[in-house]
Amino acid sequence: MHPAIDKLEKQYNLLKDFNKIGIVANQTSANSKFIPSTEVIYKTTQKTENAVVTCVFGPQHGYGQTEQDNMKETPNDYFIFSDGQKVPLYSLYSNTREPQKEHLENVDTIVIDLQDIGCRVYTYMLTLAACMRAAAKYNKRVVVFDRANPLGLCHQNKKNDWHLVEGNRLEKKWHSFVGWYDIPMRHGLSMGELGYYFKEHDNLNLNYQVIPVENLSRKTQLSELKNLKWAMPSPNIPCWESAYFFPAFVVLEGTNVSEGRGSTIPFQLIGAPWLNVRKCMQFLKESSSLFLYDASQSDSIFMREHNFRPTFNKYMGEICNGIQFHVGKAENINLFALGMCFLQFCCNAHPKDFKWASPGYEYNFKDLPVNLILGKEEWYDHFETAKSQSNSENLKILFKAIKEEELSFMKDLSKYLIYQE
Secondary structure (H helix, E strand, O other), rough: OEEHHHHHOOOOOHOOOOOEEEOOOOOOEEEOOEEEHHHHHHHHHOOOOOEEEEEEEEEEOOOOOOOOOOOOOOOOOOEEEOOEEEEEEOOOOOOOOOOOOOHHOOOEEEEOOOOOOOOOOOOHHHHHHHHHHHHOOOOOEEEEEEOOOOOOOEEOOOOOEEEEEEEEOOOHHOEEOEEOOOOOEEEEEEEEEEEEHOOOOOOOEEEEEEEEOOOOOOOHHHHHHHHOOOOOOOOOOOHHHHHHHHHHHHHHEEEEOOOOOOOOOOEEEEEEEOOOOHHHHHHHOOEEEEHHHOOHHHHHHHEEEEOEOOOOOOOOOOOOEEEEEEEEEEHEOOOHHHHHHHHHHHHHOOOOOOOOOOOEEEOOOOOOHHHHHOHHHHHHHHHHHHHHHHHHHHHHHHHHHHHHHHHHHHHHHHHHHOOOO
16 A cells, blocks of 8 residues: 555656646655655656646645644745755745635646544644635645545444544534534545545535545555554654544643643653543543443553653643553544543543633634534533533433434545545
8 A cells, every 4th residue: 555646656647737736745745765745746747748846835833844733833935856946835824724826826736745644633634625725716726645544444334334433523613723624533534535525515616636545445454554654744643653542632632631742652642740540541441331342352452651741832841640542453442432531530530630721722712622622512511510520421422422423424425435445
């Protein structure tokens, strides 16, 4: 299995008649030999008729991925290819997060190659959507060089349910740059497939094309995806395990629990100075039937006590009581449910210590970040109640209701699936 960008090694004509090309990418965007996609495309245009790179666009964190999360903007600059050729480098995470008319005056085709990690809160999918809206507005073409979703593609299991789709759909009132479309937290789609949904959802009159990943199927095992060559797609996703646990613990960005930023393994390692780790691990073990698809397979996930001292972000310089999560059987873990069970413990066991982060999250300065992340106010109400009483039964009711939302999502999107089972 190889990313679509690999096809340019032999199929030069894929770029034929793309004319003036604007590339949306970052340092992670590379072929299987780790040659940057910008360089691959640039050199391919030199062998192709009617194709030339005129600019590069960088998403959140910047093309060089030097900036941290949450409104750490990057300026416009210049991009220099290996032969010294220089083109404009436009930031899509600054005062604008969508290509502007002046950015596209010298562009005919927007080529997008970004590594998504399969979670609604990860912003690269919204950069794709923003590029598509701009392309429709200014009559440009969009071509996605697709990549495998490292968290797997949704597919139907033996019970005829959709597997690897997790979490409620986003309510419209919580639109932000970490959620614009009514999709679950873990969506089980590739970037190319998401683009087909955006095209119809936004009613875009647009020439949209996807170059697919070869030998990828909906039932490609997570064990195989885990072993693909890895380049960190953003500063706090250094390894596959951090990407894997992201849908579970990204919600901690909306709390005073550290999601592991400032450690070497964010989202896999979480904690706080006040967290009772041993009681938490015991609670999660007792609640495992809520987040394991098959509760009898207790070796699906492992937890161990692991303290850490963040070098930046929450609790910088302080020792945090932490839990490191280890994957046993990745297909058997409902990541969204795992995150909700962890929040349940924090609210039940630490009602005075646990707090919600204040507004000021991804360009929304009025709403609580937790509502923007979870996309459903019912969660906030549930966890506020959990601070004063045990309401685990209500958690089960919420999970049951979410199951219906997951199924409705797949009924809406099944026609956009590129990869088959």
